[in-house]
Amino acid sequence: MNTVVTGEFEELLEVEKLRARLLNSQDGQDAFQTEREEVTSQDVLSRIENVILGIVLSLSRGEAPVLAFHSRSHWLNVRFHSNIGLHMGSDTAVNIVRSDCPSSIGRFASTLKVLSTVYKLVQSNTYATKRDIYYNDTQLFGSQRTVDSVVDDISCMLKIPRRSLHVLATSKGLISGDLCYQEEDGTKMNCKSSLTAVSVSSNVYGIKNIVSSAKFILIVEKDATFQRLLDDEFGSKTSPCIMITGKGVPDINSRLMVRKLWDTLHIPILALVDADPHGIEIMSIYKYGSVSMSFEAQSLTVPSVMWLGLLPSDIERLRVPKDALVPFSKKDESKLSSLLKRPYVSLQPAWEKECRVTGLVGASPRQDSVGGWGTPWTGCRSLNAKRARALFHSPVLRDPQTVHVLAKTWSV
Amino acid sequence: MLTLIKQVIRLLMVTVHHSQKRQKGSGNVKGGLLVSVSAETAGSPSDHVCGTVAAAGYWCSECTFEDVQREVTQNLDSSISIGSPTDPEQLSEFLDRCGPLRFHISFQVTGRSRVSEGDWLKTEQLLHRLSLVHAQVEIYFSLKLNEAISQKIYRCRAHWRFALLGGCIGTESALYLLPGPPAGPSGQCTQLHPVPGAATPLLLPHSLVEMGLCGTISLLPAAALSPCVAQNPNWPAQLVDIRIFLYGPSNLPLLCDAEERPLSFLRDFAHLLSWKEFGLSGVRCSENSTEAGCLLSEMVYTVEGSEQSAAVGQTLLLFLFLQHSDPFCSQLSDFVVSEELLVQNLDRILQHNQERVKVALHSLLQCTLSGSLKRQKAQAKMQAAIPVILSSLSSVVSSSSSLAFRTTCLNSMKVQDTQELGITLKQALLEVTQNRFMPSRKCNNKCLRRASGDGDVDGSDHKHAPLRLEDSSRSLSGALDHKELGVEASHSQTGGESTTVKKPRVAGVSTHPSAHKQTHTGPWMPAQHDIPGLSQTQPTAAAHTACSDPVPRSLGKDNQQVHCSHHGSPALTQSTLYLTT
Numbered sequence: 001m002n003t004v005v006t007g008e009f010e011e012l013l014e015v016e017k018l019r020a021r022l023l024n025s026q027d028g029q030d031a032f033q034t035e036r037e038e039v040t041s042q043d044v045l046s047r048i049e050n051v052i053l054g055i056v057l058s059l060s061r062g063e064a065p066v067l068a069f070h071s072r073s074h075w076l077n078v079r080f081h082s083n084i085g086l087h088m089g090s091d092t093a094v095n096i097v098r099s100d101c102p103s104s105i106g107r108f109a110s111t112l113k114v115l116s117t118v119y120k121l122v123q124s125n126t127y128a129t130k131r132d133i134y135y136n137d138t139q140l141f142g143s144q145r146t147v148d149s150v151v152d153d154i155s156c157m158l159k160i161p162r163r164s165l166h167v168l169a170t171s172k173g174l175i176s177g178d179l180c181y182q183e184e185d186g187t188k189m190n191c192k193s194s195l196t197a198v199s200v201s202s203n204v205y206g207i208k209n210i211v212s213s214a215k216f217i218l219i220v221e222k223d224a225t226f227q228r229l230l231d232d233e234f235g236s237k238t239s240p241c242i243m244i245t246g247k248g249v250p251d252i253n254s255r256l257m258v259r260k261l262w263d264t265l266h267i268p269i270l271a272l273v274d275a276d277p278h279g280i281e282i283m284s285i286y287k288y289g290s291v292s293m294s295f296e297a298q299s300l301t302v303p304s305v306m307w308l309g310l311l312p313s314d315i316e317r318l319r320v321p322k323d324a325l326v327p328f329s330k331k332d333e334s335k336l337s338s339l340l341k342r343p344y345v346s347l348q349p350a351w352e353k354e355c356r357v358t359g360l361v362g363a364s365p366r367q368d369s370v371g372g373w374g375t376p377w378t379g380c381r382s383l384n385a386k387r388a389r390a391l392f393h394s395p396v397l398r399d400p401q402t403v404h405v406l407a408k409t410w411s412v
Numbered sequence: 413m414l415t416l417i418k419q420v421i422r423l424l425m426v427t428v429h430h431s432q433k434r435q436k437g438s439g440n441v442k443g444g445l446l447v448s449v450s451a452e453t454a455g456s457p458s459d460h461v462c463g464t465v466a467a468a469g470y471w472c473s474e475c476t477f478e479d480v481q482r483e484v485t486q487n488l489d490s491s492i493s494i495g496s497p498t499d500p501e502q503l504s505e506f507l508d509r510c511g512p513l514r515f516h517i518s519f520q521v522t523g524r525s526r527v528s529e530g531d532w533l534k535t536e537q538l539l540h541r542l543s544l545v546h547a548q549v550e551i552y553f554s555l556k557l558n559e560a561i562s563q564k565i566y567r568c569r570a571h572w573r574f575a576l577l578g579g580c581i582g583t584e585s586a587l588y589l590l591p592g593p594p595a596g597p598s599g600q601c602t603q604l605h606p607v608p609g610a611a612t613p614l615l616l617p618h619s620l621v622e623m624g625l626c627g628t629i630s631l632l633p634a635a636a637l638s639p640c641v642a643q644n645p646n647w648p649a650q651l652v653d654i655r656i657f658l659y660g661p662s663n664l665p666l667l668c669d670a671e672e673r674p675l676s677f678l679r680d681f682a683h684l685l686s687w688k689e690f691g692l693s694g695v696r697c698s699e700n701s702t703e704a705g706c707l708l709s710e711m712v713y714t715v716e717g718s719e720q721s722a723a724v725g726q727t728l729l730l731f732l733f734l735q736h737s738d739p740f741c742s743q744l745s746d747f748v749v750s751e752e753l754l755v756q757n758l759d760r761i762l763q764h765n766q767e768r769v770k771v772a773l774h775s776l777l778q779c780t781l782s783g784s785l786k787r788q789k790a791q792a793k794m795q796a797a798i799p800v801i802l803s804s805l806s807s808v809v810s811s812s813s814s815l816a817f818r819t820t821c822l823n824s825m826k827v828q829d830t831q832e833l834g835i836t837l838k839q840a841l842l843e844v845t846q847n848r849f850m851p852s853r854k855c856n857n858k859c860l861r862r863a864s865g866d867g868d869v870d871g872s873d874h875k876h877a878p879l880r881l882e883d884s885s886r887s888l889s890g891a892l893d894h895k896e897l898g899v900e901a902s903h904s905q906t907g908g909e910s911t912t913v914k915k916p917r918v919a920g921v922s923t924h925p926s927a928h929k930q931t932h933t934g935p936w937m938p939a940q941h942d943i944p945g946l947s948q949t950q951p952t953a954a955a956h957t958a959c960s961d962p963v964p965r966s967l968g969k970d971n972q973q974v975h976c977s978h979h980g981s982p983a984l985t986q987s988t989l990y991l992t993t
Contacts, residue, residue, distance in 0.1 A: 049817045052808045059840040060824040064848065099801065099841070100646060100848040102790030109797035112804035119808050140800055 039164045044122045047158040048115050055099075055112075064100035067111055069153045071095045072292045080343035085288030085301035088156075107150070110141055114150045121166035129168045129202065156295040162252065163205040173200035173254030174226060177217075177235050177242035179261075182209040191242070197230060200244070204256035210264045215239040217261055219305065221273040221282050223247040249282055252293070255300045258286055262302045270308040275315055276328070276364035277335035280355065283307055288344050307351075312358040325363035332364075413461050413521055414531040416484075416492065417447060418538060420465045420517060422664060423480040424472075425542070426747050429578070429662035431475040442548050442570075443469020444510025447539060449532065450498040450556040461521040462498040469511035471549050477515040479744040484517060495520040499556075506552055532557075534667075536564060537708045541665035544657065545731070547573040547582035572856070574606045576634060577733055579663050581606050585638040589707045590727055593639035594647070601640040601855035604729065609633035609776035611735065614765045617757075625753050627738030629761065633772055634731040635780040641724055642783070643855050646848045648791055651784060652718045652725035654695060655709040656681070660755050661736035662747075666710055677762035677769075678711040684770050690781045691788050693717045728780065730773075734758070798841060806834045 051067070058065035070092045071077050077092040099108045114133060121128055134147040141147050148169075155162045162169075174197035180190050184206025191198045201207055218241055220226040226245035235241055242261060246254035262269060271286060273279035287305035289297040315325070328336070336359055345351050424445075446466040467477075485494060497503050497518045507513050532555050543551045543566030551566040568582035583604040585592060592602045611632045616625060641649045656678060658666045682695045695713040718725065736754055741747055754761070762769055809821050810830050822828065825836045 045812075046814070048808065049812060049814060052805060053817060053820060055805060056809075056821045056837070057824050059837060059844065060826075062840070062844060064844040100845040102645065102793050105794055105797040105801075105845070109800040109804070112801050116804040116807040120811065123811065123813075137800070140796070 039160050041122050041125070041164075044158070044160055044164055045119065047160065048119045048122075051115060051157070064098060065108075066099065067097040067108060067157070068094040069097065070156050070295060072152065072156055072295065075291060078291050078294045080288070080347075082344075082347070083303060085297050085303055085344070086291060086294045087289070087297035088295040106140070106142075107146075110146055110150050111154065113137060113140060114147065114154060118154065118165045118167060122164075125166075127166045127168050127203070129170055131170060133167065152292065159295070161205075161296055161299060163203070168202045169251065169253060171200040171202050171253040172251050173244060173246045173257065174198065174223070175200050175242065175244045175257060176226075176230060178212050178214040178240035179242050180209075180211040181207050183207060195230065197226070197243075197245075200253045200257045202253055204253055204260050207260060210261070212242060212261075212265055213240050214242045214265065214267060216267055217242045217244065217258065217265075217269040218308075219258060219269060219271040219273075219283070219286055220245040221248065221271075221279055225272065246282075246286075250285060252300065255286060255289075258305075259300060259302050262304065269302055269305045271305050272308050273310070274364055275310040275312045275358065277332050277339055277355075277358060279310075279364075280339055280351075280358070281335060284339075284342070284344065307354075312354050312361055315361055315364075316357075325361070327363045333359075333362075413449070413463055413492075414535055416519065417449070417463055417465060417535060419487075420480070420484055421445075421447070421538070421542070422662070423483055423744065423748065424465070424467060424477070424515060425664050426662045426751065427475050427477060427480055427744060428467075428472045430744075430747055431472070442510075442550070443467065443471030443473075443514075444506060444550040444552060445539075445542075445546075446503065446506045446510075446552045446554075447535065448497070448499060448502060448552070448554040448556075449535075452558060462495065462518065463520075464497045464499075464503065464516070464518040466497075466503060466506065466513060466517075467515040468507050468513045469549075471546075472514045473512075475514065480515065481517065483744060483748075492519050492521050494518065499554075502554060510550055532562075538665065538667060539564070540566060540707060541657070541667060542566075542663075543568070544582050544587060545576075545579050545659060545663050545733075547580035547587075572603060574604075576606070576608060577632060577663065577735070581634065581636075581731065583636070585640070588638060588727075588729060590638045593641055593644065594724055601643055601852070603640055603856050604636040604638050605640060605642075605854055606634050606636040606731075607776065607780045609635070609772055609779075612765075612768050612772040614761055614768065617760055617764045620753070620757050620760065623753065623757075625750060625757070626740065627736055627750070629754070630735045631765075631769060631772065632733040632735060633776045634733070635776050636729045636731075637780060637784070638727050638729060639724065640855060641726070641787075642852050643850055644846075644848065645787070645790065645850055646794060646846050648721075648723035648846075649726050649784065649787060650718050650721045650723040651690075651692060651715050651728055651781070652721075653698065653715060654713040654728040654730060655707075656711040656713075656730045656732060658710040658732045658758075659734065661734050661751050663733065666755060666758070667708060675710070675759040675762065677759050677766070681711065682713055684766070685774055685777065689774075690777055691785045726784070728777075730776075794845060798838075798845065802834065802838050802841060805837055806830065809833060 055065040070088060071094060072088075074093060077088055078086050079089045080086055097107050097111065098104045113136075117128070117133055117136065130147045130151055131144065133151075134141050134144045141150075151162060151165065151167050154160075155165060158165075176191050176193070176197040178192060180188065180192070182188050183201060184203050189198060189201070216239070218229075220229065220243055223245055226243060226247075229235075229243060235243065244254060244258060244261075250258075258269065261267075269286075271283040273283045283305065287301065287303055289301040293300055336355060339345055340352070340355050345355055444467070446464065446468070448464040448466075449461065450463075451461040495518050497516075503513075503516070536553055536555075539551050539553050543549070547568035551564075553564040553566075555562045566587070568580070568584055568587060572582065572584045573580035574583050581604075583606065585602050585604055588604075593600045609632065611630045614629045614631055616629060637651075641647050658675075658678075660666055679697055682697055687694050692715050694716040696716060698712040698714040700709060700712045734754065736750065738746075738750055741750055809818060812818055818830075822830070822833055825833055825840070827833045827836050
């Protein structure tokens with residue numbers, strides 16, 4: 001009995017040490033986050049009025065009004081900082097949207113439409129989803145994607161987080177595990193059910209009273225893997241944890257949620273993604289952010305996210321059968337070569353090595369392959385304890401404590 | 413007389429055409445063609461009509477015209493005799509401008525002869541049509557009716573030509589008597605941008621082969637839109653009419669007279685193509701004006717539903733060039749006979765090859781009108797977006813509780829309330845979007861920027877007005893000012909080849925035929941200041957405007973007799989021309 005208690009105590013101690021270390025490296029980011037939240041409704045209204053005034057003044061001078069947006073698609077506009085991730089530089093290139101050009105006037109009109117909608121929402125202190133805005137004038141926007149992009153552009157242009165624009169987005173992510181919280185409207189959410197997951201809140205900023213005894217957070221790339229882990233009652237078989245999936249490339253709410261949990265709980269966050277370029281990309285988005293949302297990196301990235309697996313080197317180490325591998329497509333190869341140029345990859349030799357291994361293998365485990373190799377997790381599950389340990393002893397996962405904790409608790 | 417002149421021109425052009433085919437690629441060599449007629453009609457002491465046709469310069473330097481001379485003299489009517497030009501100075505001036513004389517014939521009709529205005533109008537129209545596809549040749553037409561003189565010069569500047577079929581299509585929209593684009597705040601393009609189609613071989617019906625028409629026949633289409641609105645992408649533009657210009661194998665216009673019925677193939681053309689593909693509801697045959705000052709085409713079609721549009725009306729010029737080659741023809745008479753046979757039976761040939769012609773025209777129209785279709789779609793986008801922009805702007809301003817913001821908005825637009833603000837914003841936005849100017853390399857830009865208070869003519873009247881062709885035409889007609897004349901004078905100094913125009917000029921005006929008419933101070937006179945006896949203090953405008961109508965002119969006294977000659981320089985001396993106004 002004493003041995004068991006001592007073991008659990010050591011385990012918790014190791015986790016606490018890891019938390020403390022991760023926290024130390026995040027101090028700068030927290031300060032930035034605090035600064036970002038100080039945008040009042042009056043600020044939002046003033047900034048929109050400035051944009052409108054600029055247009056009116058242009059017209060009064062007989063000039064065609066234009067809107068200038070920071071370019072959100074160029075790596076040249078992005079800087080990398082290990083504590084923040086990918087963030088937009090101060091001297092960024094801008095995209096000009098003209099009002100007198102047939103190819104851009106639609107964008108110009110859409111932007112103004114969204115701006116006026118936001119203005120009203122902020123004035124009346126009400127919220128609308130991007131879907132609501134789209135259905136307000138489907139002919140103008142053409143597709144939901146246009147609204148998404150326009151809202152992000154406005155957020156970037158006004159330097160205001162989307163939440164402050166009173167624009168919400170329907171979440172696509174799911175969350176489950178040892179977690180209870182309260183929505184802004186007072187609704188209590190309990191994610192402890194072992195069978196069904198809860199949708200990530202569309203108002204993450206409004207979440208309060210988070211209660212959890214989870215020891216770690218597990219980000220799962222794919223919804224299928226996530227469901228499989230739920231079915232296998234992964235949470236109840238291991239130490240208490242929180243599982244979250246953004247169902248592929250994560251939406252803003254899933255990323256905000258991960259960030260919120262980190263800010264509140266300060267527990268290790270592990271990413272379980274496919275051993276292919278897209279898996280690495282998705283894990284990087286949680287950890288370091290994306291180019292298009294780099295202007296809001298401070299509220300979206302969690303640089304403490306750790307790459308659990310499945311590592312490309314595991315494919316060889318675990319002797320995954322060749323017929324269970326799917327060769328890379330040209331898109332995969334192109335993605336890999338783009339990954340190798342990323343600043344965060346070149347700064348981390350272990351990542352770089354794994355990426356190069358990915359290139360050498362030139363294939364990823366097939367989803368429906370026999371022998372339980374359908375997903376990284378099912379792959380892990382089919383392994384014996386020795387191989388599982390080998391998986392956790394990855395060179396990227398440089399935290400022996402975490403490995404120790406997981407190796408002991410994750411005794412599938 | 414008209415028939416004779418037409419006959420001479422035809423023989424001349426057939427000779428030049430076949431000579432060019434042998435030489436290959438001499439289409440860009442410049443030169444001139446002179447047609448001069450002098451008539452003393454009933455009531456005058458000497459009742460006669462004299463005519464001169466001359467060709468000079470390098471465009472026909474390789475031709476031998478003995479056959480033409482022979483053909484003409486052999487078929488002369490008894491009342492017509494070969495003589496000398498009545499106005500040697502005129503011929504001399506012509507040679508000075510166009511180069512060495514290559515061909516010349518003068519003839520005289522003695523006794524009472526009927527000279528109707530319609531005859532000369534037809535000659536003028538023939539020469540005009542000829543000039544469109546022989547832009548490398550300056551064509552001079554002079555008509556002296558008793559003491560009244562009327563002159564026309566058809567010339568196109570060197571850089572405004574489009575080489576095609578060994579000749580050049582003139583690309584100056586004014587050559588086609590078409591209005592230029594509406595005056596705007598920026599430069600305008602007064603040029604056509606022809607799109608050549610693919611030459612389509614035509615099959616000869618058996619009956620024609622049996623009649624002796626042999627060789628290969630093909631149809632080369634080319635099209636151009638006028639006015640060019642490429643530099644003003646946001647101007648609403650709409651195709652208003654289509655004009656067909658049909659040219660025979662020697663690039664001679666077919667010129668269906670008003671009395672003649674147009675080719676049935678051309679009448680069916682309205683139903684031949686699927687117009688909806690080109691964004692048009694349909695076309696219908698229209699009346700071809702044969703009045704003076706109108707360009708005669710073989711067929712005119714009006715685009716249905718274009719009458720009520722406020723958009724800039726565009727004309728589609730559709731050139732159809734027939735090409736014929738018969739290796740067994742070598743004599744001028746053979747060429748003329750086969751060409752006549754071809755032209756007489758053209759309708760049957762076109763009907764026989766209806767599908768081929770349809771495919772060729774469809775493909776060409778797709779290329780030519782694709783830009784118009786894109787423009788229509790762009791216009792639709794603009795029209796859909798502008799109300800959204802305006803309502804969004806008004807919405808924010810109206811619902812704002814910031815006094816400073818609202819006041820600044822109202823003050824900047826110089827309005828009292830938000831309702832006025834909405835109206836003013838709409839006007840301002842429409843103006844800035846419509847007047848967008850995009851310089852294009854292929855377009856010639858005529859800057860119209862008005863220096864403040866200089867009183868120059870520009871499009872400022874249209875600044876807030878919808879773009880209407882009628883308005884612009886009105887503006888053009890009133891835009892012939894002194895600057896314009898000055899430019900033409902400098903143009904003349906460089907022999908019509910000047911590419912740099914330093915003086916400000918009015919776009920869409922300078923190249924208008926009426927401007928041509930007005931700018932000549934004498935018969936083919938090089939420059940105003942070179943005219944002895946013409947006082948610098950004379951009202952130039954009076955001198956210029958006089959030429960648009962026949963004007964009396966006193967001729968030099970030292971005229972020399974010029975006899976029929978060809979090949980080589982004429983023994984002409986420079987004569988001085990005096991202009992009285």
